[in-house]
Every structure is written in C-alpha cells, then in structure tokens.
Amino acid sequence: MSEPPLKPVLQKPPGYRDPNLPAAAHSGFRPPPRKPVLPPSFNPRRRNRSFRRVCCCWLCIFVLVLVLLAVIGGLVFYIWFDPKFPVFHIRSFRITRFNVTERPDGTYLDAATTTRLEMKNPNVKITYYYGETEVGVSVGEGGDETPVGTTAVPGFTMWKQSTTSLKVETKVSNTLMDDWVxxxxQSRYRNKILEVNVEARTKVGVSVAGLKVxxxxxxxxxxxxxxxxxxxGDMPKCVIDMLKWLNIH
Known part of the structure; x- marks a missing residue:
C-alpha cells in the first residue's frame, strides 16, 4: 500500500504567541542575576568595626592601669617621705632711711630698708634648692603701695631639717609721688603704723634620695x-603661692 502524503508544516504567522509559554518568555526580559549572599564573617565593614572596638577597649584599660599606678606611686611617696612645704618668716625688718621731701616740682621719697627672711625646711628626707630670688619691698596699704626697692639674691640650697636666713637690702632715691601719699x-612712719610688704619670686626644686626634680x-x-x-619681736608667717593656684600658709 502506498503511504499517505505528508501534511505540509504550517508556518506561524508574525506576532504569534504560544499560550503555553509564560509572559516573560514573550517579552524577552531576563531578571539580573542575584549576588551571592556571603556569611557575616566575610563582611569587611563589620570586621573593621569590631577591630576598632577591641583597640578602644585595650586603650582604655591601659590608661586606667597607668592612672592606678600613678596614684599608688603617689601614696607610697607621701607615706614614705612625708613631704612638708618650707616655712617662711620675716625675722626682722628695719627702715634705715625714710625721707619725704616736698619740693616746688613735687614730693619725693628717699628710703632704704634691711629685711632678714628666715626659711625652715622641716623635712627629714627632702632637700630644697632655689634659683635666683627676686625680693621686692613696698610700704603702704593694699592698693596704694609704694615700692622702696628690689634686689636679687643668688640661688641657695635648704638641706634637710635646716634653717636658712637671707639678708635683703633695698633702696630708692628721688621717687616722685603724690603730695597726699x-x-x-610720713605720718604713719612716725607713729610706727606704717605697713610693710615683702614679696619674693623664685623657683624651687626638690631633691629626694639624690634625685633632683x-x-x-x-x-x-x-x-x-x-x-x-x-x-x-613678732615673726609673721608668709604665704606661698605655687603654680598660680596653690595657696599655702
């Protein structure tokens, strides 16, 4: 028997869409591939943050240890050496010349003073050493003081449990001042109620166990x-101003 003739294959018309395929297949659009999700251990930002936190923690611990060691060292030093500040007194004070002269062109002062400062070091294990000391003397009440000279004293050392005496001489000549001053x-000088002010500026160092600070x-x-x-015969005690904030009587 002869085979039946083959049916011709029908051509799909233009724009034909197969109803069995999804809509995305007709449009030709393909979604972008997703990036692979890495585990948290592979995230560089989180690793940097954790590293910084660890460094900050260790730095804080290091600073706290240093502060603790400094406090312990200070306590040991204070207990062992028992430091005390030196004590300053005015041992004596004399005005060897005090002349107030009124002239047609004004009032002038000629004065000379001799001051003896006494300093005591009460420490058993600490020695003080001083640089050049500038001593200024003035007379009068606070706010209206009149200088009567300044002088410099060479540096010196105050050994353990010792007393040091400094002789300071000052003078002024032809110092112009107001007539009422x-x-x-002059009136206060004659009545011995003239107030005297002595100020000494210096630099002090400490020597402990042979080590100088x-x-x-x-x-x-x-x-x-x-x-x-x-x-x-009174020996007035002086006031020590240190570091512009520490006031010691």
Whole structure:
C-alpha cells in the first residue's frame, strides 16, 4: 500500500504567541542575576568595626592601669617621705632711711630698708634648692603701695631639717609721688603704723634620695605687717603661692 502524503508544516504567522509559554518568555526580559549572599564573617565593614572596638577597649584599660599606678606611686611617696612645704618668716625688718621731701616740682621719697627672711625646711628626707630670688619691698596699704626697692639674691640650697636666713637690702632715691601719699606715709612712719610688704619670686626644686626634680615657680608674700609688730619681736608667717593656684600658709 502506498503511504499517505505528508501534511505540509504550517508556518506561524508574525506576532504569534504560544499560550503555553509564560509572559516573560514573550517579552524577552531576563531578571539580573542575584549576588551571592556571603556569611557575616566575610563582611569587611563589620570586621573593621569590631577591630576598632577591641583597640578602644585595650586603650582604655591601659590608661586606667597607668592612672592606678600613678596614684599608688603617689601614696607610697607621701607615706614614705612625708613631704612638708618650707616655712617662711620675716625675722626682722628695719627702715634705715625714710625721707619725704616736698619740693616746688613735687614730693619725693628717699628710703632704704634691711629685711632678714628666715626659711625652715622641716623635712627629714627632702632637700630644697632655689634659683635666683627676686625680693621686692613696698610700704603702704593694699592698693596704694609704694615700692622702696628690689634686689636679687643668688640661688641657695635648704638641706634637710635646716634653717636658712637671707639678708635683703633695698633702696630708692628721688621717687616722685603724690603730695597726699607722701604726707600719709610720713605720718604713719612716725607713729610706727606704717605697713610693710615683702614679696619674693623664685623657683624651687626638690631633691629626694639624690634625685633632683625640676624647679617650679613660687611667690612668697608677707603683707600688711606694721613696724610696731616687727619691733615687738613678732615673726609673721608668709604665704606661698605655687603654680598660680596653690595657696599655702
């Protein structure tokens, strides 16, 4: 028998869409491939943050340890050496010349003073050493003080449990002042109620067990002391200003 003739294959018309295929297949659009999700251990930002946190923690611990060691060292030093500040007194004060002269062109002061400062080091294990000391003397009440000279004293050392005495001489000549100031100073000088002020500026260092520590600026002030008190044998205690904030009596 002869085979039946083959049916011709029908051509699909233009724009034909197969209803059995999804819509995305007709449009030709393909979604972008997704990036592979890495585990948290492969995230560089999180690793950097954790590293920084660890460094900050260790730095804080290191600083706290240093502060703790400094506090312990300070306590051991204080207990072992028992440091005390030096004590300053005015041992004596004399005005060897005090002349107030009124002239047609004004009032002038000629004065000379001799001050003896006494310093005591009460420490058993600490030695103080001083740089050059500048000593200034003035007379009058606070705010209206009249300088009567400044002088410099060479550096010196205060050994353990020792007493040091400094002799300071100052003078002024032909110092012009207001007429009312000159009259008031002269009246107070005659009545021995003239107030004397002594100020010493220096730098002090400490020597402990043979080890020297750097010098610190110190100002010693002895204010508001009358001549009558000094003539009566009083030894007024002075005030120490250290580091511009520490005030020691």
């Amino acid at each position: 000159g009259k008031r100073l 750097g010098k610190v600026a110190v100002t010693v002030r002895c204010d508001g002391i009358t001549m009558k008190e000094l003539d009566g």
